[in-house]
Amino acid sequence: MESKQPPDQAETAPRPDFYDLRLYVAGQTPNSIAAFANLKTICEQHLAGRYRIQVIDLLVDPQLAHGDQILAIPTLVRALPEPIKKIIGDLSNAERTLVGLDLRPRS
Amino acid sequence: MLAKCPTGIQGLDEVTDGGLPLGRPALVCGAAGCGKTLLAAEFLIRGAAQFGEPGVFFAFEETANELATNLASLGFDLPDLIDRRILIVDQVRVERSEIQETGEYDLEGLFIRIGYAIDSIGAKRVVLDTIEALFAGLSNEAILRSELRRLFAWLKTKGVTAVITGERGEGTLTRHGLEEYVSDCVILLDNRVENQVSTRRIRVVKYRGSTHGTNEYPFLIDQDGITVAPITGLTLEYKVSDERVSSGISRLDAMLGGKGYYRGSTILVSGTAGTGKSTLAAHFADACCRRGETCIYFAFEEARQQVVRNMRSVGMDLQPWIDQEKLRFVAARPSTYGIEMHLALMHREIMSARPSAVIVDPISPFLEIGTRNEVRTMLTRLIDSLKQQQITALCTNLVGPERMNEATECSVSSLMDTWILLREVESEGERNRGIYVLKSRGMPHSNQIREFRLTESGMEILDVYLGADGGVTGSARAAREAGEVMDRAARKQAVDRKRLIAERRTRALEAQIALLRVQIEAEEMAVAEAIEDEELSQSRTRRTREQMAGSRMGDSPRAPVRGPEADTTGGTA
Numbered sequence: 210m211e212s213k214q215p216p217d218q219a220e221t222a223p224r225p226d227f228y229d230l231r232l233y234v235a236g237q238t239p240n241s242i243a244a245f246a247n248l249k250t251i252c253e254q255h256l257a258g259r260y261r262i263q264v265i266d267l268l269v270d271p272q273l274a275h276g277d278q279i280l281a282i283p284t285l286v287r288a289l290p291e292p293i294k295k296i297i298g299d300l301s302n303a304e305r306t307l308v309g310l311d312l313r314p315r316s
Numbered sequence: 317m318l319a320k321c322p323t324g325i326q327g328l329d330e331v332t333d334g335g336l337p338l339g340r341p342a343l344v345c346g347a348a349g350c351g352k353t354l355l356a357a358e359f360l361i362r363g364a365a366q367f368g369e370p371g372v373f374f375a376f377e378e379t380a381n382e383l384a385t386n387l388a389s390l391g392f393d394l395p396d397l398i399d400r401r402i403l404i405v406d407q408v409r410v411e412r413s414e415i416q417e418t419g420e421y422d423l424e425g426l427f428i429r430i431g432y433a434i435d436s437i438g439a440k441r442v443v444l445d446t447i448e449a450l451f452a453g454l455s456n457e458a459i460l461r462s463e464l465r466r467l468f469a470w471l472k473t474k475g476v477t478a479v480i481t482g483e484r485g486e487g488t489l490t491r492h493g494l495e496e497y498v499s500d501c502v503i504l505l506d507n508r509v510e511n512q513v514s515t516r517r518i519r520v521v522k523y524r525g526s527t528h529g530t531n532e533y534p535f536l537i538d539q540d541g542i543t544v545a546p547i548t549g550l551t552l553e554y555k556v557s558d559e560r561v562s563s564g565i566s567r568l569d570a571m572l573g574g575k576g577y578y579r580g581s582t583i584l585v586s587g588t589a590g591t592g593k594s595t596l597a598a599h600f601a602d603a604c605c606r607r608g609e610t611c612i613y614f615a616f617e618e619a620r621q622q623v624v625r626n627m628r629s630v631g632m633d634l635q636p637w638i639d640q641e642k643l644r645f646v647a648a649r650p651s652t653y654g655i656e657m658h659l660a661l662m663h664r665e666i667m668s669a670r671p672s673a674v675i676v677d678p679i680s681p682f683l684e685i686g687t688r689n690e691v692r693t694m695l696t697r698l699i700d701s702l703k704q705q706q707i708t709a710l711c712t713n714l715v716g717p718e719r720m721n722e723a724t725e726c727s728v729s730s731l732m733d734t735w736i737l738l739r740e741v742e743s744e745g746e747r748n749r750g751i752y753v754l755k756s757r758g759m760p761h762s763n764q765i766r767e768f769r770l771t772e773s774g775m776e777i778l779d780v781y782l783g784a785d786g787g788v789t790g791s792a793r794a795a796r797e798a799g800e801v802m803d804r805a806a807r808k809q810a811v812d813r814k815r816l817i818a819e820r821r822t823r824a825l826e827a828q829i830a831l832l833r834v835q836i837e838a839e840e841m842a843v844a845e846a847i848e849d850e851e852l853s854q855s856r857t858r859r860t861r862e863q864m865a866g867s868r869m870g871d872s873p874r875a876p877v878r879g880p881e882a883d884t885t886g887g888t889a
Contacts, residue, residue: 235424243419267425271432274425278409281454282424297454298419309416 228252228260228310229289233274235267235282240299244283247300255312287311318525321369321441321477324362325355326667327544327660331529332520336501341468341478343498345490346505351516351537352481354390355505356443357383358541359479361392364402369440372433373405376449380405391539404433410453417455423463427470434474442471442478451492468497489521500524506532513685515654518544534656536664543667545660545697554703556580561607561673561708564599567777568736568751571766573759577734579672580706581757582699584729586713587738591749592768593712594618595775596738597675598627598634600710605637609672612644612665616681620645631773644669655686659694663701674702678712679728692728699731733757741767744792751777767793 232248234241245264252260267274267282277286281297287310296309307313320334329335336342336359344352360371375383383405384394397403406429434442447464454460471478480498482490489495495502502522507514517532535544560575569576577583583600585593597613604611615623623645624634637643646665653661666674676698682691695711702709713728729735734756741750752765768777778793 233425235428238422238424240420240422267428271428274429274432275406279425279429280408280410280423280450281421281426282428283421284425293414294416295414296416296418298417298421301419305416305418309418 224259225290226259227289228256228287229263230260231263231265231277231286231288233265233267233277233279233282233284233286238282241283243299243301244285247303247306248285251300251303251306251310255307285309320526321363322367323359324366325358325542325544326664327533327535328355328518328542331518331533331544332501332503332523333527333529336477336479337524337526338477339472339475340500341471341480341498342501342503343480343482343490343494344503344505345482345484345495347484347507350505350507351535351542352505353378353383353445354387354537355503355542356445356479356481357387357392360403360441360443361387361394361397363441364397370402370437371404371441371443372430372437372439373403373443374408374430374433374445374447375405376408376410376444376446378407378445380407389539390537390541392541401437404437404439406433408449410449412453412455415453421456421459423450423460423467426463427467430471431474434476440476442474442476444478444480446481446483448482448490448492448494464494465497501526510654511685513651513654513657515656517656534654534660536657536660538661538664540664540668543660543664545656545663555706557706562603563596564601564603565596565775565777567766568596568775571751571753571762571764571777572734572756573761575759577708578758579708580703581708581733582702582731583708583710583734583736584713584732585710585736585738586715588715588740591738591740592770592775593714593738594623594677595627595630595632595770596736597677597710597712598623598632599775600673601643601675602627602632602634602637604673604708605634605640605642608642610642610644610669611637611673611675612646612669612671613675613677614662614665615645615647615677616650617678618647620647629772630770630775644671650681650685655682655690655694658682659698662698666702666705666707670705671707673708673710676709676711678714680712680714692731695728695731729755739765741765746791 230248230252232241232245234244245262248262252262265273267279273279277284277293277295279286283297283299285296285300285306287294287296294309294311296306300306304313319338320329320332320336321338322329322335323332344355346352357373360373363369364371373383378386387394394403394405398405408426408429430442430444433439447467450460450464451457468478468480480494482492482494484504485491485493489502489504499522501520501524504519504521506517506519508517509515516535516537518535519532520528520530533544535542557579559579560577561579562569562576563572577600585596587593601611601613613620613623618626620638624638627634634643638645644665646662648658648661650658662674662676679691679695682694686694699709711728711732732755735754737752737754739750739752740747742748749768749770750765751768752763753761755761766777768775770776
């Protein structure tokens with residue numbers, strides 16, 4: 210993970226279709242690295258220009274695990290748009306990730 | 317020796333021989349509603365409040381507020397402990413509908429949360445209630461299982477004593493086989509309904525490296541949390557006292573070797589209806605309070621107020637003792653709980669009040685809710701625990717007129733040190749009450765059946781009245797006594813008369829004796845006079861002879877009686 214800050218912060222005023230994403234990790238584990246990479250790819254493909262990824266390392270900020278009810282690592286939380294969605298795992302299955310983010314209807 | 321972590325739960329530490337395995341996870345399993353969460357919470361709360369061991373509660377099923385409310389109803393102030401930073405309640409919510417799974421993951425997030433909570437207050441105890449909720453929220457069972465295995469191993473390295481709860485499964489201890497991972501100590505809770513009465517039971521299924529009670533023990537949940545009924549001592553070992561305590565009735569004490577019951581002994585008072593069993597029990601309670609000791613009266617047939625009123629009618633006022641908190645009444649209907657629940661209840665009362673005497677009035681209704689064997693087991697446990705604490709116990713037992721309960725009595729009586737029988741003696745159209753000591757271990761005791769009356773000043777044991785045909789009671793006794801009074805009077809008269817006659821006779825004889833004495837004196841006087849006369853005449857005769865001889869100038873004659881002037885030196889003829 211090269212950056213904690215998501216690259217695209219052009220949009221400061223949240224649009225209704227703006228995606229605020231938090232990726233919870235615990236150190237640089239293979240799963241976490243894979244998850245971040247997979248997420249980045251998906252966002253660039255489907256949410257270009259309207260997303261923000263915040264990576265939260267629980268080894269650094271363990272107290273943050275409570276708020277989003279984090280158990281599994283890695284966990285991706287879609288904070289916006291509401292309702293909150295959670296996707297756990299390394300996001301290796303792009304289809305399921307898209308379903309989880311409501312970018313694709315459940316089949 | 318395995319180090320133990322005391323739970324502080326009454327009775328559980330006895331069953332587990334000291335508590336849960338220190339620094340290891342223990343599994344508490346059971347069906348819904350049998351008290352898993354409460355047991356876990358009490359373990360944690362007592363740890364924090366009593367043993368200075370902060371604790372962390374991870375609730376997977378309830379919210380922190382729900383938990384606080386539930387525990388508040390049992391007398392635990394959760395918010396206070398949380399404010400004092402010796403307890404953390406963290407809710408873990410797993411909602412399957414919110415979660416999409418894709419690819420590999422682990423439960424490091426949960427580890428971090430638990431670890432963070434433990435470290436933030438230096439927790440020594442952890443509860444995970446019920447971690448099986450994870451199985452409902454996450455679909456990848458393979459990952460879950462390996463992560464749970466890792467979790468329990470990790471908890472050990474953290475050095476915390478953990479309680480993991482698990483729902484009971486079909487044919488397995490827990491629905492998801494948690495017992496595979498948590499195998500140091502497994503405790504099973506159960507709540508069975510028999511004869512429409514539910515009883516909670518606890519059993520230590522497994523405890524590695526430690527001895528433990530293996531039976532099912534009833535337990536109780538009430539406003540003080542969990543109480544596990546006392547377990548039967550493995551050995552018959554307890555201190556015995558030589559001290560004696562009064563029964564409250566001095567004449568009964570006299571029947572019991574002169575000093576009353578032994579302290580710490582168990583007394584059975586059995587009798588038919590209306591023979592005064594409760595009165596005898598109340599006398600003992602009263603005597604106990606008079607000595608300044610405390611007593612618990614378990615009333616299973618009458619309300620406290622009724623017992624107090626009834627005892628007033630025999631001149632005993634128990635109310636002051638109740639007001640002074642020397643006497644504590646615990647009244648309950650036998651059918652309210654199962655027999656073991658009663659035991660647990662009584663045990664809890666005894667443990668909290670620590671009385672010097674206990675009255676169970678009566679034990680017979682327990683037969684309605686349990687079998688003979690169950691009643692005996694319960695009483696054995698109760699008596700065992702009372703004897704350990706040197707508490708004197710008096711149990712009353714109602715027996716039918718045909719003594720239908722005799723078998724039970726026999727099975728129970730062997731537990732008793734002293735057995736007093738109250739019986740009615742029916743004769744000549746009345747019913748009177750009799751008391752006798754059937755047995756009393758370790759003391760010489762009276763073998764007589766004594767009549768007693770319930771008077772305005774309490775139970776009064778009457779003098780023994782033995783007629784030719786055994787003891788006599790009631791008005792027969794009164795008649796016999798009256799007859800005896802008359803007899804005595806008649807005999808006295810007869811004696812007086814005899815004495816009079818004798819006195820008269822004596823006087824008459826004495827008079828005769830006096831008369832005779834007078835006669836004797838008269839005789840003696842006559843004799844003396846006669847002798848005097850004779851002497852006079854003799855001396856006169858000699859003088860006459862001497863005069864005659866002098867005149868004849870002859871020598872003096874040899875007088876047969878020498879006269880005073882007789883001269884032996886005179887010339888010979």
